[in-house]
Amino acid sequence: MSLPPLSSTFYPRAFLLVLVVSLVTLGGVCLMGCGQEEQLESSSRVYSEPFPQFDPPPNILFLSIDTQRADHLGCYGYARDTSPNIDHFAAESVRYTQAYAPTPWTLPSHVAMFCGRHPYKLGINDINAAIPLTAPVMTTYLKAAGYQTAAFVDSKPKGMVGARRGFDRGFDVYKHAPHQASVQSPFVYEMAATVEVAQHWLMQRDVNKPFFLFLHTKSVHGVAEGQGNDPRRFPYDKPEPYRSRYLTVDQAKFIWGGPGEPGAEPYLRYLNKQFAHGTLDPATYSAQRVEALKALYDGGIRYMDQYFGVLMKFLDETGLSQDTIVIVTADHGEGFLEHQFFHHIEVYKQLLHVPLIIRLPRDRMGKVIELPVEIGDIMPTILGFAGLEAPDSIDAIRLPLDSSINRPKRQIFGCYQFGDRGFYDAFSLLEGDWKLLFHKYPKNKTWQADLFNVSSDMDELTPITSKSDRTKAMLKSITMWQGLSSTTQSAISLDPETLNHLRNLGYID
Ligand SMILES: [Zn+2]
Numbered sequence: 001m002s003l004p005p006l007s008s009t010f011y012p013r014a015f016l017l018v019l020v021v022s023l024v025t026l027g028g029v030c031l032m033g034c035g036q037e038e039q040l041e042s043s044s045r046v047y048s049e050p051f052p053q054f055d056p057p058p059n060i061l062f063l064s065i066d067t068q069r070a071d072h073l074g075c076y077g078y079a080r081d082t083s084p085n086i087d088h089f090a091a092e093s094v095r096y097t098q099a100y101a102p103t104p105w106t107l108p109s110h111v112a113m114f115c116g117r118h119p120y121k122l123g124i125n126d127i128n129a130a131i132p133l134t135a136p137v138m139t140t141y142l143k144a145a146g147y148q149t150a151a152f153v154d155s156k157p158k159g160m161v162g163a164r165r166g167f168d169r170g171f172d173v174y175k176h177a178p179h180q181a182s183v184q185s186p187f188v189y190e191m192a193a194t195v196e197v198a199q200h201w202l203m204q205r206d207v208n209k210p211f212f213l214f215l216h217t218k219s220v221h222g223v224a225e226g227q228g229n230d231p232r233r234f235p236y237d238k239p240e241p242y243r244s245r246y247l248t249v250d251q252a253k254f255i256w257g258g259p260g261e262p263g264a265e266p267y268l269r270y271l272n273k274q275f276a277h278g279t280l281d282p283a284t285y286s287a288q289r290v291e292a293l294k295a296l297y298d299g300g301i302r303y304m305d306q307y308f309g310v311l312m313k314f315l316d317e318t319g320l321s322q323d324t325i326v327i328v329t330a331d332h333g334e335g336f337l338e339h340q341f342f343h344h345i346e347v348y349k350q351l352l353h354v355p356l357i358i359r360l361p362r363d364r365m366g367k368v369i370e371l372p373v374e375i376g377d378i379m380p381t382i383l384g385f386a387g388l389e390a391p392d393s394i395d396a397i398r399l400p401l402d403s404s405i406n407r408p409k410r411q412i413f414g415c416y417q418f419g420d421r422g423f424y425d426a427f428s429l430l431e432g433d434w435k436l437l438f439h440k441y442p443k444n445k446t447w448q449a450d451l452f453n454v455s456s457d458m459d460e461l462t463p464i465t466s467k468s469d470r471t472k473a474m475l476k477s478i479t480m481w482q483g484l485s486s487t488t489q490s491a492i493s494l495d496p497e498t499l500n501h502l503r504n505l506g507y508i509d
Helices: 084-091 106-115 138-144 178-182 191-204 267-277 287-317 375-385 469-482 496-504
Strands: 007-009 017-022 029-031 037-039 044-049 053-055 059-065 094-096 148-153 173-176 211-217 324-329 356-359 367-369 411-416 425-431 434-440 448-453
Touching (some): 106 138, 138 211, 138 375, 148 191, 191 211, 287 324, 411 469
Parallel strands (some): 059 324, 148 211
Antiparallel strands (some): 017 044, 094 356, 324 356, 434 448
């Protein structure tokens, strides 16, 4: 069932693609270099860079691993053996060391990936937001170009990556929660089932057309159900042997939902509420429990990785590896109380730094790209693989695919905006070696600016408290960027059951 071979080579200089990009597209504002402000007459930049050309158009498999921190994968330097299959895959791929999500939550980060626009500018800032009808969705361009398109996502129709929010545009098939249909298991978010249905679809597709297959898995995400006193339910809950793989004997004895603990409420949500309301001090939370939570989270990664390996083996055995570009990324990371919360709420590195790995069919040399990029850049890159130009309206830039490519310094904006129902409000700006957070914790009730030198303080643990010209300049950039926000343009109504589910996922109070 293999497809005809593709020609996949970087174009020689004579065929360099002139890529017109909007470098920052902040309404004409661009800061270039460490805090020095520079007004640009135009936000557009022209790059001449090689970009691979495919004839015929390639298959594209795009996997979004919900909640996957970059630094908990072996190929990003993690000490535990959480990801042997992804590590092997990364060694044959283009790996981005500085890929960032625009937000620490699922909906807007996926909007960025599908629309190539910063979700803040699309008004994706509340729990009921949907992709505006006017926003470009990459799948519609792929379908119009002759791709057959399918998605299997760990989400309900009104969930974060739900069809009802507009993510199904351009898809022939958009299936939710495949685990519920195919695997009888007490565990939810089954990568095993996602891979199983993906394989089934691949086997019965039309082999005369290229495909775009989007997979979204929550195998790494914390559970939405309360643990109560049921020792079989953990805050991150995967089948054995993965659940216990990294727990020490002492940690394995840990009983979630003990006296004074949340009972039926999800553990991480319960803790975050206590931290937010000041009834529990994050500094006093047991370090042993933090390590136990990390061990459980890592077990979920190992579980996900196992089935990622199954999927890659399937591509090899069916010959599809020769014709298929595989893209692996995440929508955000996960916090383990490095700052004030668990789960994914804040805009520190632990939440916004994500893996991004792209394997091209005929270039398996393995490359590392250290330029800062955004996951929104995936949209024009996928269109580029299909031989399509991205619409002018997007903010994103095609990803560099060769280590020799250099580009001017770029600003990366992040935010956590959640209507008036969230725990926390935050904006961030990463610019070279510096990152500024402008944020407000509920117990403080005032906005504060924290500057970090991320070259010496990579985990953003020690803010530079003295006010500097750099702080002022970066704050000004954030203020100008805030002016580009949009009110929610498109929204869905949420029924009580969906609201409760999203609440249990930890998003709202
Ligand atoms: Zn997510």
